[in-house]
Amino acid sequence: xxxxxxxxxxxxxxxxxxxxxxxxxxxxxxxxxxxxxxxxxxxxxxxxxxxxxxxxxxxxxxxxxxxxxxxxxxxxxxxxxxxxxxxxxxxxxxxxxxxxxxxxxxxxxxxxxxxx
Numbered sequence: 001x002x003x004x005x006x007x008x009x010x011x012x013x014x015x016x017x018x019x020x021x022x023x024x025x026x027x028x029x030x031x032x033x034x035x036x037x038x039x040x041x042x043x044x045x046x047x048x049x050x051x052x053x054x055x056x057x058x059x060x061x062x063x064x065x066x067x068x069x070x071x072x073x074x075x076x077x078x079x080x081x082x083x084x085x086x087x088x089x090x091x092x093x094x095x096x097x098x099x100x101x102x103x104x105x106x107x108x109x110x111x112x113x114x115x116x
Contacts, residue, residue, distance in 0.1 A: 001050050005097040008045035015054035023080040046098050048090055056081040056090050
């Protein structure tokens with residue numbers, strides 16, 4: 001089955017919540033999901049779907065560095081891969097896909113917003 005890489009939408013919350021609970025053995029409420037990844041237009045979640053199942057996710061929270069350059073950096077959150085898909089390079093593929101879509105570039109090990 002083909003893997004689908006895409007940005008998550010608010011409507012993906014049930015899939016996100018299911019994977020989060022499976023991975024971390026904790027619940028996450030919709031209000032927190034929305035606040036963390038959707039209230040700031042630069043923050044996002046990017047996931048890997050097999051069919052309609054979310055099997056991997058990375059959340060990227062944007063922050064602005066307090067510097068003269070006004071660089072936006074990203075902090076990685078909710079990094080998770082379903083147990084049955086671990087060790088297959090899916091998370092590495094996911095990070096490559098996020099970079100390829102021009103969301104981030106890696107600079108000295110940091111995630112930095114691409115300058116437009």
